[in-house]
Amino acid sequence: xxxxxxxxxxxxxxxxxxxxxxxxxxxxxxxxxxxxxxxxxxxxxxxxxxxxxxxxxxxxxxxxxxxxxxxxxxxxxxxxxxxxxxxxxxxxxxxxxxxxxxxxxxxxxxxxxxxxxxxxxxxxxxxxxxxxxxxxxxxxxxxxxxxxxxxxxxxxxxxxxxxxxxxxxxxxxxxxxxxxxxxxxxxxxxxxxxxxxxxxxxxxxxxxxxxxxxxxxxxxxxxxxxxxxxxxxxxxxxxxxxxxxxxxxxxxxxxxxxxxxxxxxxxxxxxxxxxxxxxxxxxxxxxxxxxxxxxxxxxxxxxxxxxxxxxxxxxxxxxxxxxxxxxxxxxxxxxxxxxxxxxxxxxxxxxxxxxxxxxxxxxxxxxxxxxxxxxxxxxxxxxxxxxxxxxxxxxxxxxxxxxxxxxxxxxxxxxxxxxxxxxxxxxxxxxxxxxxxxxxxxxxxxxxxxxxxxxxxxxxxxxxxxxxxxxxxxxxxxxxxxxxxxxxxxxxxxxxxxxxxxxxxxxxxxxxxxxxxxxxxxxxxxxxxxxxxxxxxxxxxxxxxxxxxxxxxxxxxxxxxxxxxxxxxxxxxxxxxxxxxx
Amino acid sequence: xxxxxxxxxxxxxxxxxxxxxxxxxxxxxxxxxxxxxxxxxxxxxxxxxxxxxxxxxxxxxxxxxxxxxxxxxxxxxxxxxxxxxxxxxxxxxxxxxxxxxxxxxxxxxxxxxxxxxxxxxxxxxxxxxxxxxxxxxxxxxxxxxxxxxxxxxxxxxxxxxxxxxx
Numbered sequence: 001x002x003x004x005x006x007x008x009x010x011x012x013x014x015x016x017x018x019x020x021x022x023x024x025x026x027x028x029x030x031x032x033x034x035x036x037x038x039x040x041x042x043x044x045x046x047x048x049x050x051x052x053x054x055x056x057x058x059x060x061x062x063x064x065x066x067x068x069x070x071x072x073x074x075x076x077x078x079x080x081x082x083x084x085x086x087x088x089x090x091x092x093x094x095x096x097x098x099x100x101x102x103x104x105x106x107x108x109x110x111x112x113x114x115x116x117x118x119x120x121x122x123x124x125x126x127x128x129x130x131x132x133x134x135x136x137x138x139x140x141x142x143x144x145x146x147x148x149x150x151x152x153x154x155x156x157x158x159x160x161x162x163x164x165x166x167x168x169x170x171x172x173x174x175x176x177x178x179x180x181x182x183x184x185x186x187x188x189x190x191x192x193x194x195x196x197x198x199x200x201x202x203x204x205x206x207x208x209x210x211x212x213x214x215x216x217x218x219x220x221x222x223x224x225x226x227x228x229x230x231x232x233x234x235x236x237x238x239x240x241x242x243x244x245x246x247x248x249x250x251x252x253x254x255x256x257x258x259x260x261x262x263x264x265x266x267x268x269x270x271x272x273x274x275x276x277x278x279x280x281x282x283x284x285x286x287x288x289x290x291x292x293x294x295x296x297x298x299x300x301x302x303x304x305x306x307x308x309x310x311x312x313x314x315x316x317x318x319x320x321x322x323x324x325x326x327x328x329x330x331x332x333x334x335x336x337x338x339x340x341x342x343x344x345x346x347x348x349x350x351x352x353x354x355x356x357x358x359x360x361x362x363x364x365x366x367x368x369x370x371x372x373x374x375x376x377x378x379x380x381x382x383x384x385x386x387x388x389x390x391x392x393x394x395x396x397x398x399x400x401x402x403x404x405x406x407x408x409x410x411x412x413x414x415x416x417x418x419x420x421x422x423x424x425x426x427x428x429x430x431x432x433x434x435x436x437x438x439x440x441x442x443x444x445x446x447x448x449x450x451x452x453x454x455x456x457x458x459x460x461x462x463x464x465x466x467x468x469x470x471x472x473x474x475x476x477x478x479x480x481x482x483x484x485x486x487x488x489x490x491x492x493x494x495x496x497x498x499x500x501x502x503x504x505x506x507x508x509x510x511x512x513x514x515x516x517x518x519x520x521x522x523x524x525x526x527x528x529x530x531x532x533x534x535x536x537x538x539x540x541x542x543x544x545x546x547x548x549x550x551x552x553x554x555x556x557x558x559x560x561x562x563x564x565x566x567x568x569x570x571x572x573x574x575x576x577x578x579x580x581x582x
Numbered sequence: 583x584x585x586x587x588x589x590x591x592x593x594x595x596x597x598x599x600x601x602x603x604x605x606x607x608x609x610x611x612x613x614x615x616x617x618x619x620x621x622x623x624x625x626x627x628x629x630x631x632x633x634x635x636x637x638x639x640x641x642x643x644x645x646x647x648x649x650x651x652x653x654x655x656x657x658x659x660x661x662x663x664x665x666x667x668x669x670x671x672x673x674x675x676x677x678x679x680x681x682x683x684x685x686x687x688x689x690x691x692x693x694x695x696x697x698x699x700x701x702x703x704x705x706x707x708x709x710x711x712x713x714x715x716x717x718x719x720x721x722x723x724x725x726x727x728x729x730x731x732x733x734x735x736x737x738x739x740x741x742x743x744x745x746x747x748x
Contacts, residue, residue: 079630135634161636189636244721273725293637346631346638376631403631434632460630463607485629 010019011040020045039063046070049087049111049503050530053559054095058203065104066130069109073508073553074104074458075483077135080510080551082536084567089113089136090120091565097124105130112136122150129181130156137163141190145171154179155208158186169194170216170288175202184211188237188268193217204229213237216270221249227256236260238268241295245275258282267291267316274301283310288335289318295340299325307332313369314338319355319376326359330366338372339363343403346376357384360400364391372397379410380437385419389426398423399434405461405486408438415439424454427504431478434458444468448475456481466493473497483508491518498525510534510551517545519552523561523573529554530561533571540571602605652727654708658686658735670731674723682706686735693719 014037014525017023023041027034046052057064062414071087089111096103103125113136121128123304128151141164145256147157148171172187172194182202182452187194203209209230215529218226218239227236243249253276259261263283272295292302302317303325312333319341321329329336341359345352357380363370364387375465380402389395409416416437424430426446431453435443439462448471455478463469469489472482473495482504490513494501501507501522516533520539523531533540534551561572656665665685672678679690691702698717699705708717710729718726718733 075629077634078632079635080629161634163635242725244725271728342637343631343633346633354689376633401631405627405630498655 007036010036018043034068042066043105044068048555048557049092050559050563051505051555051557054092056558057510058095058099063353064096064100065108067092067103067105068107069111070109073483073506074110074481075485075508075510076110081568082534082569084135085534085570086563086565086567087111088565090117093117093120097121101125102127104128105132107132107134108136110136111135112138113143114138115140115143115146122146125151127153129153132156132158132160133162134158135161140165141167141169141171141192145174148172148179149176149220152176152179153181155181156184156211157182158211159189160186162189164190166191168192168569168575171199172202177201177205180205181208182206183208184235185209186211186213186237187215188213190215191217192384196222200225200229206230207232209233211235214239214268216240216268220253220276224249224252224256227253227260227311231259232262233260234262235265235478236263236267237291238266238270240271241269241276242271243276245523250279251275253279254282254291256351261286263287265291266288267294272297272301272510274298274304277305280305281308285310287312289314293318293340296320296344304326309333309336314340316340316346318342319353320344321359322354323356323359324354324364326355327362330362334367335369336363336367337369339367339370342374343376344561347402351378353545357381360384361387361391364388370393371395374399374401374434376401376403378403378407380407380416380419381409381411382414382416382419382422383411384424385416389419389422393426394429395423395427396429397432398427398430399432399458400436401434402436405436406438407436415442417443417446421450429453432456435462436460438462440464441468441471444471448472451475452477454478457483459484461486463487463489466490469493470496473500479503480505482506483516484510484512486511488513490514490577494518495521495525498522498529501529502526502556504556506553506555508551508553512552513548514552515546516540516543516549519549520545520573522554528556528558530557530563530572532566534569535571536569587720636747637722654730656682656685656733656735658688659688659737659740667733669727675719679706679718682733686736688735695720703737705736707736708732709734 007399010033012038014023014026014158017026017142023037027037038060039062042064044057044061046057046067046069047068049071061486068091072081072085075081087110089108097120101124104127106121107130113133118139121131131147143181144164147154164200203212203226208234212226212230212233213235216236216239220239220243227233245341257280260283264286266280266287266289269292284305285308288311290306290309296318297303298320299322302321306312306315306329310332313335314337315329315333317340320555321341341355355377357377360375360377361384370392373395380400408414409419417440420435420439420443424433430451433451433454435458441464444463446459454476457472457476457479466489468487470493471481475492489509494514495518519531519533523529532553533549535549536555540547540549562574566572594687644748652670653666653668656667666683668677672681675693683690688704689702690704690706692700693699707715708718708730709732710716
């Protein structure tokens, strides 16, 4: 019996499905659903640019309007991935320029983007609206000038945390006077000064501007002018927040802020002069997100500001806040959901501030909605971690960095296994965990046993044997990304859990004990995994197979395992089962 | 990082002997490390602690400043050559001025907001970030430290002009 639903009806039904997960499920039902779905999918997310090729994507989804993609593995943020490894955006941009003339959005993370790519984007898509480059590199302000000049309907230009070669601030002046569509502009990562009058005019003619994140070079004296042109702002990142103390500058600034009735997020605050902070007090009650992670000011000044923000949900701050400041935070901000405390002096041998485990304990006690934490400190104890775990079983993300590698519980001198064990046991919804301190195989047993919803795990200087890694790979049912550095994990655990790697996005291991022979074996066993040996000491087959590799990056892929852009320090298995580089 | 070279031992300093005390000022900063006994340098591990590079540079820049000092040139009208001092070594204005008086063998006198350094033939001035010549002492010490690009000890009519114009 064959009956079919009219395609248009199915398409209409599918249009209500926005999550990729749902659309993927739909496309597995039957061939005709697969066909209908692929023609009406407009938005995709590619978590690893090497998991698939541009050709495959274009063949399957001919009508894309928005593409989001990630390139380098997370540890690239900490210089663990050598320069030139890959993640080039150009092949994607070039292929999409031909295939998707109506593409509107491109969002890239940790990819190498050249000026050529940016120029191609600016000239290929008539309706281009959104460009977000997170932690990208490889382009200059000339590329930005192309975007500004040619994208007539640009809504978002967000360069968050990208490394841009700053040739001049002139790029901003390339926005034509006719461009009035801007909704979001984030240039906070740029160094050089843009023409202030161009910036002011741009802001003034953008009535839909909701997000404006300035760079450090925009002086405080000019901030009031900008803010006055955009009282509708929802998110503002200041430039340098310092100036000679003058009452007219202050009152001008305070007045400008008081007109911003919709402001929810504040950031920037480089070079803060505390006397100017009260200028934002009028908006504090509406603030839900505060990024003070560049504000090198003492705890008392931080607290004066934070305690005005009763509705704060997200706080990023430097460890200058100290335990006392975190206690005050816990008392005033009962809606807090996310806290990140960054180290002001990460490479100093001695603590420069009084921030310990106690601060985190206070916040976990006082903030019932706290679910996401990134915390750098110099001492930790099992007792504190256990208390934190009991206080906050609702943690989703818990990332703790004790600055000294392999630091033991400072009270008992024991490993921190019990503490992290308590975290995974109590926090049943935990999706992301980063650990540090002295840890044995035991903590991995706890993780494998309890962390059933864990999707991403970061491990450094931990564990004792392959058993540790085995616990994780065999126990963590939801694991997608595993990144490991400097741990004594090797061949046995990896090979025993080869099949698991097919269910994950990627596995990164650097300075561990995985041999070249095991990498070859894994690649032979698992044809849909790309096993990249990243080793700067020359060809791995010039050394014995039992030799340990510097780094191995394993990821599942439906594209070729011999990517064409491999540099000379990356080796993968080719068809005749020998390791080659292209 | 240059801490392993123990540059402190060979520096010419004008500071008082003993450690540098906490600076009570408008912008209360955490206490600087004790310059006399720098902590043992650690071998830096690549990528640890896991701090992204753009965050490192704020912290590292501060560290580099702490290590190499904030040296500014000091010129005195009529002197044949300039000197250089590390303004981070000083607690505040009186400490700095005492050191300058010592260095150049002169007397600068007391600061008053209204009259500057009246009563002295000399006025300490500095060039700020905008290139303007400013009288030393008007702004909070911390702000001075971050905006001072070079010092100039002026004498004679110019000095009096600068001082009384404040």
